Amino acid sequence: MQVSSKEIISLITLTSIIFLIAPLFLIRYILLYNKKKRNHTEEKVLMQEAYETELLKTQIEVQEQTLKTVAYDLHDNIGQLLSLTAVTLSTINVNDHEVVAEKIRFIEDLTQRSIREVKALSKLLHSEELIKMGLIEAIDFELSWLKRSDRFAIVFNAPERLTPMSKNNQETIVFRLFQEIINNIIQHAKATEIIITLEEIGNELHLIISDNGIGFDVDEIGEVKMGMGLSNIKKRTHLLNGIANISSTPGKGSVIKISIPHI
Amino acid sequence: MKLVTFNTAIEFICFLAALFLLPRDKDLAWKLMIPYLFLTFLVETAGLYLRKQGISNLELYNGFLILECFFTSFFFFRLYRIYQVKLKWLIGWLTTFSVLYVIEMIYHDFSSFTSFTATTMSVVFVLSCLYFYYLKLKDELYEPLLSSASFWWISGSLFFYFGSTVCNLFFDYLRENEPGKYNQSVRYLIFNILNIILYSFWIFSFICRYRQRRSSL
Numbered sequence: 476m477q478v479s480s481k482e483i484i485s486l487i488t489l490t491s492i493i494f495l496i497a498p499l500f501l502i503r504y505i506l507l508y509n510k511k512k513r514n515h516t517e518e519k520v521l522m523q524e525a526y527e528t529e530l531l532k533t534q535i536e537v538q539e540q541t542l543k544t545v546a547y548d549l550h551d552n553i554g555q556l557l558s559l560t561a562v563t564l565s566t567i568n569v570n571d572h573e574v575v576a577e578k579i580r581f582i583e584d585l586t587q588r589s590i591r592e593v594k595a596l597s598k599l600l601h602s603e604e605l606i607k608m609g610l611i612e613a614i615d616f617e618l619s620w621l622k623r624s625d626r627f628a629i630v631f632n633a634p635e636r637l638t639p640m641s642k643n644n645q646e647t648i649v650f651r652l653f654q655e656i657i658n659n660i661i662q663h664a665k666a667t668e669i670i671i672t673l674e675e676i677g678n679e680l681h682l683i684i685s686d687n688g689i690g691f692d693v694d695e696i697g698e699v700k701m702g703m704g705l706s707n708i709k710k711r712t713h714l715l716n717g718i719a720n721i722s723s724t725p726g727k728g729s730v731i732k733i734s735i736p737h738i
Numbered sequence: 739m740k741l742v743t744f745n746t747a748i749e750f751i752c753f754l755a756a757l758f759l760l761p762r763d764k765d766l767a768w769k770l771m772i773p774y775l776f777l778t779f780l781v782e783t784a785g786l787y788l789r790k791q792g793i794s795n796l797e798l799y800n801g802f803l804i805l806e807c808f809f810t811s812f813f814f815f816r817l818y819r820i821y822q823v824k825l826k827w828l829i830g831w832l833t834t835f836s837v838l839y840v841i842e843m844i845y846h847d848f849s850s851f852t853s854f855t856a857t858t859m860s861v862v863f864v865l866s867c868l869y870f871y872y873l874k875l876k877d878e879l880y881e882p883l884l885s886s887a888s889f890w891w892i893s894g895s896l897f898f899y900f901g902s903t904v905c906n907l908f909f910d911y912l913r914e915n916e917p918g919k920y921n922q923s924v925r926y927l928i929f930n931i932l933n934i935i936l937y938s939f940w941i942f943s944f945i946c947r948y949r950q951r952r953s954s955l
Contacts, residue, residue, distance in 0.1 A: 480915040484924055487908050491928050495901045495935075502893050505871050509883045516880045 529714055530644050533651040537606075540654055544620060545596055553592045560585045610637060610646045611673060614653055618671070621657065627666065633673040637680065638737060648711055649682060649735065652719075656684045656731050659704045664688025666728065678737050685730040690723040708733070741786055744930045749779040752937040759948040767816035768887075768947055771940075774809050778802075796851050800843070803852060807835050807859050810895070814866045817888045821873050831862060853909035860899040860906055867896035887947035894939025901932045 563582050567575055598605070598616070606613045611633045618629055640646055653671075660666055666688030674681045705721060708731070712719035715735045723729030753775040763769050781802045788795040815828045835855065842852045870892045874883070883889045905912065905928055912925050 483908075484912070484915065487904055487912065488924050488928070491901060491904045491924075494904055495897065495931070498893070498896045498900050501868075501871065501896070505874065506883060508875060509880070512878075512880045513882075 526714055529711060530648060533648050533711070534644075537647065537651055537654065540658075541599055544599060548592065548596055548620075553589055553596070556585050556589045556592065560589070606646050606650050610649060613646075613650050614671065614673065617650075617654065617657075621661075621669075626661075628668045630668075630670045631673075632671070634675065637673070637675060640680070640735075640737060645715055645735070648715060649680070649733070652708055652711055652733055653682060653684070655704050655708055660684070660686045660688060664690075664729065680735045680737065682733040682735075683730065685728060687728040690725045690727050690729050692725055693721055693723050741783055741790075743786065745933050746779065746782050746786065748934055748937045749775065749782055752941055753779050755941040755944050759944040763947060763951060765816065767813045768944075770809065770813075771944070774805075777805065796849070800852055803856055803859070804839065808832065810863060811835075813891075814863070814870075817870065817892070818873075835859060835862075851909060853906050856909075857903060857906040860903050863895060863899040864903070867892050867899070885946050885949065887943040887950060890939050890943035890946060894936045894943065897939065898932050898936040901928065901935075905929065 560582055563578055563585070567578050569575060599620070605616055614633070615631060618631055621627060622629055640649075657669070660669060664686050666686035668687045670683075670685045672681070672683040674683075708721075709719045712733050712735065717733060717735035720732040720734070721729070722732075753772070756772045756775050760768050760771055781798060785795040785798050788798065811828060811832060815823065815825075835858070838855045838858055839852055842855050846852070870888075874881070874889070905925055909925075912923070
């Protein structure tokens, strides 16, 4: 079968048309991909901005928490010590040498305790610096204040050191998560025992906090309105690309597990 | 004698656009577009004149192919500058082109259009365009391509060189087998469409370039 020149010319025309259409689709594809790249870049910027805002908020909250602790301590602890010092001083009879010596020793002891308290408060006021030293140290220091109240039996399990987190100031957010969970326990759980575990498994950091308090119905709280504290915990964990797992049974305490990837 | 055709008209418009939009451009390659487009217009008009006089214009187009190849290759090289493409690639390609061109000229006894060299050149330019897209896809940084002069210049070139590949491949066949006048032929129609696309894209790329320069002042 012979192909006529007319047919060949038609074939050449058709092929040329296809060769003209192909770049059209290619250019369209490149532009679409580029648009997706722009959306992705914008999303990244928005996420970074959200992260920065949340970080700022977290830092302010950490400071507020510190100031509250300082206020409570000034009122309940240092205030009491100084009042006792003042009362003891007012009862000194200079003629009664034996009692005077004893009272002075007592006042000296009270003063030393006040100095120690003020030093501890001063350290607390630099909580941001404390976080820079390490998450374990910051949590440990925070727990040392909680232990003073004798309201809770506290167990803190942590390795000797942790791998530094990749993103800037991630530790501050984790520390704030810890503070929020502890605050929730203090305010609502009516617990007597708190167990805090900080561990690294694979490429993830795990913060597990459990208590033996009254617990709550997770589904109910989620349906009605997730408490501001719990919703914040979820939101902030998500910001660190992590997962917050909240489990609780009424009457049997609660366990909150936060898993954050290192990269 | 009518010397104004679709081709010459769009080439002249493109030259005027370059003349108004590019003279103050900082990049030499873009600035050189002005004389290049002027020469293209002159060659096209001269080719038309010769054809109407019944004189062969093959020598003219064969000569212009050298200028087209050297200038376009240099332009591509300048566009790839930011991606650190080495000069040896440009020199290597231009040497290959020159060798092919001379061999084909000798083979056809200087009496035919160097269609094989032109097809090879088209293929190389198509690959260069595709490589540009590849680099853009690979680049993680977003660049607004709709207002990118280089993107539109490359896209116009891709349309032209990709679309003309078939015509170049069958150049001799079409010349011998197409009945009637050249300006009624398929070749003429395809090249008209290709030229309109090419120069429209290039004019838009000049506008982008002009805007870019104005906004950076």
